[in-house]
Amino acid sequence: MTESAPIETKPPANVERLLKHLMEGALAARLVHAHGTPERAESMKAVLFERLEQVRENLDGTKD
């Protein structure tokens, strides 16, 4: 243990750490990504409404 441990660079941001614990492509991860964009409110709504439209289409039988 005489060797000094490597110096760590700047620790990752909380959001980056959070994303590591979320399934990629899942709604949670997509919303977190959208939150990081400049137009966060609109971006998050876009993610949500896109998912809503998918579900609508599935229920309507217009899309498998």
Added chain:
Amino acid sequence: MTAPRIRSLSVKGFRAYGAGEQTLSLPAEIAAVWGPNSKGKSSLAEAFEFLLTGSITRRELMASSQDEFADALRNAHLKDGEEVYVAARIMAADGSEHEIKRVLIADYAKRQDCASCLEIDGAVASEGDLAKFGVTLSQPPLRAPVLAQHTLSYIFSVRPQERATYFKTLLELTDLDDLRNDIAALEGELKPPDDPLLTKFDACAAIPALKPALGGLQRSIPDMPAFAAKIEDAARALIEVAGETVPGTLGGRLTAIEEILAARRSKTFPVRGFERKELAGWNPPSADIWRRFDTYLDECKKVDDETRRLVALFGEALKLPAVAEITVPIECPLCGTESALTPERVQLIRRNVEDTKDFKTAEVGAKSALAQLSASAETVAATESMPRYLTTTAAERRKTGFTVARIRHLLGERAEDFVAPWLSQSGPFARSGIAIRRGAHATKALVDRRASDIATGLDPAELRAAFDALAILRAAFTEATAAYQAPAQALSTALNEILDAQSATAGWQDFLDIARQASEIRKALIERQARATVAKELDTALKEIDRAKEQVLDDKFTDYSGLIQAWWERLRPDEPTFFSAVEPRKGAKRTIDFKAGLSANPDRSTPKVRDVIAVFSQSQLHCLGLALFLARAQHEGLAFVILDDPVLSSDEDYRVHFNSTVLTELLKLPMQVIVLTQDHDTWEELETRYRHLGISTAQLYIETPAEGSIIENTSDALLAKINRAKSLARGGHPDLRKECGIQLRDAGERFCKEMLVKDRRDKGDSTASLTDYDGKTLEWLCPHVDPLLDHDASHPGKLTVFKNTVNRACHDNSPPGNAEMTQAHGDIRFLVKDYLGR
């Protein structure tokens, strides 16, 4: 350069520092400042603190003795009116230089904080402005990057619950909390649609007869044909419940339900009396109509009455081939006169007809306009928009049972809630309806009269006035209709509910409403289910984020533990008792524990884990405090740290590691390091070890209390020794004079060695080095240097007397007195200045 650097610090009147501004130069990445006890070292560290935060943590942390810090910042010997400040030159990340200055306005009082004013480049600023240069502060109470003895012990002297403050930046996931809240707010976008159709559908699905067909549709929505079939099944079920014959089509079934419903309701009350049609649109006559009348009247003036009267006859005559095509005179077909109708006369008739062509066009237009006016007057009354009960007589209403008393009886206790608003609007609505009907009737009669004799009776002004009046009546009627609608609808609905309940047809009306809009209700059901599905997914996403947040916190503690461990290992490598982890206590996230590993084996295997407070020695706790401070500084990316006596003087072992490994790693980060030490050996070692980095060194001493601490910026070991001896020379105790003698002897030896090296180099020996004279004492050195002291004949003698004095000081039980020691100091200082120019 990516991080800010302090290039100098100036202090005036602050704590141990007097009226003369003292400046510490910090040109390098590392600086070492040596000062014996009580010479201004801690004041210098606190000057950094005060500059950055406007306070000193020593007072904050010693809560019980805050009163005792009254008047602590201003130097006690300072004259009234003297300014007290700390200032620094900062090189920002972009390479630009700025002056940060904090002026003390009011010192600490017994129960009062101090007051100060921060200036950046001469302008008043706030602490937040420091961030512009990349200077960031940590969380209170240890905000400034200054390590002092009291801050080292702070973290272990507070309760575990209070340690959270020290780790606030670690514990805080504010950005993730905000993110989570922003995402949770999206739930508002997924509220179930507020659609009356859905309310009706749900009511229908709860009706026992309809439940088998409709109940499942709330959960599983089939395609449109299957959905329509379910509606048909539901319609069938209602009719079967009523015991009637079920028609084959949905339309037929709905009509049958409607009839059954109306019949059942009417058995109790003639509710159809409320039925009415929506008020159709009506617009006043257009400008084109009035223009056509004007055109007609203009054309009338151009044609005489006789021609106008006969023109129709002429037109008819010319349609006869026997007349139109004659070439010789013929008998007049009108009066029978022989040869009366000549080709010339037919030509004249043709010209007359041609001349009245525009008149005839205008006449057709005017008649068409009158027809339009007549139609407009007929439709303006919109009698079908009146409810039936208002188009029948009172006697007829009584006969069918449509009475207010009956309505009140049916509605019971709720009657006045509906009847009073309805009646208040029904009267004006009825009167307005009568007025518009009368006005419309009169206007139509007027228009029709004028149309029957357009040649003499057309008066556009009269018609325009009549329609203007009609438009006013229509506007009033429209307004009355609008006011009537809501209370009448409310009354009708309430009445129907009661009638339906009494006639076992509750919900039938709702079913009729939704069954006629099967496509729309299916769409609404899909929308509701889609929103519910995504709302559930969003809820799941939030739970996943919450779980991930917990994991982020654990990760951060793991990382942080790793950082602390790394600094610990640099300070105390290979010890069997070691720092293990810093962690939030299970079930109490804001309680922080420090764990130590105790291993009986050299490789630290199978360690027992205990709380450090219980098992660490004072030295180990001190070391852990330093590791914590450095880990926090690294974690927060601090640009510089000020370390005030970071190593206990009794801890020789880990002083070595600090001077070498720890400082080297800090510089690698990169982090500017300013070390304040009372240990002269440490100071010298640092000067030697980091000479390649251009380490800046300085010494602190006090000549007179009134003058206060003096900062002497120097990397010169020779001058350092002389300066240190200066303060010792006045010491009353023999031991101090003895120490003074040792310092002066070292300084004298160094002087002699430098003189010899200088001489050799002046003579061309570039390899000459101080180490060439290692182990040589004054006894050997002085005779070799004497020939070089040629500025004055007295100089060799000065050196000899100096040598004798310091030798006595070093070896005799009774060292020379103050005067002799002061003289020896003055002599060597003189020789250094005169021969070495320093």
